[in-house]
Amino acid sequence: MENGQPDGRKRKDIKVGLEVEIVQKQDQRSGNLTEGIVKRILTKSPNHPHGIKVQLETGEVGRVKNILDNED
Numbered sequence: 001m002e003n004g005q006p007d008g009r010k011r012k013d014i015k016v017g018l019e020v021e022i023v024q025k026q027d028q029r030s031g032n033l034t035e036g037i038v039k040r041i042l043t044k045s046p047n048h049p050h051g052i053k054v055q056l057e058t059g060e061v062g063r064v065k066n067i068l069d070n071e072d
Contacts, residue, residue, distance in 0.1 A: 011046050013067060019067075019068040020037075020064045034062060048063070050063050
């Protein structure tokens with residue numbers, strides 16, 4: 001996924017207010033994604049192999065799988 005479109009593994013790509021898709025802990029096996037707006041970034045390290053952990057405005061917590069880029 002290094003062709004310009006950032007994925008959720010680098011903390012610097014994730015900002016509060018960004019629209020993202022996360023996988024919650026209970027959905028890791030099914031791969032079910034939850035869409036929402038980032039409220040808080042919970043991962044402290046600059047990158048994480050499974051995705052940066054965030055809390056959405058709805059209170060749901062999970063690792064970012066996709067950044068939905070609405071600037072186009």
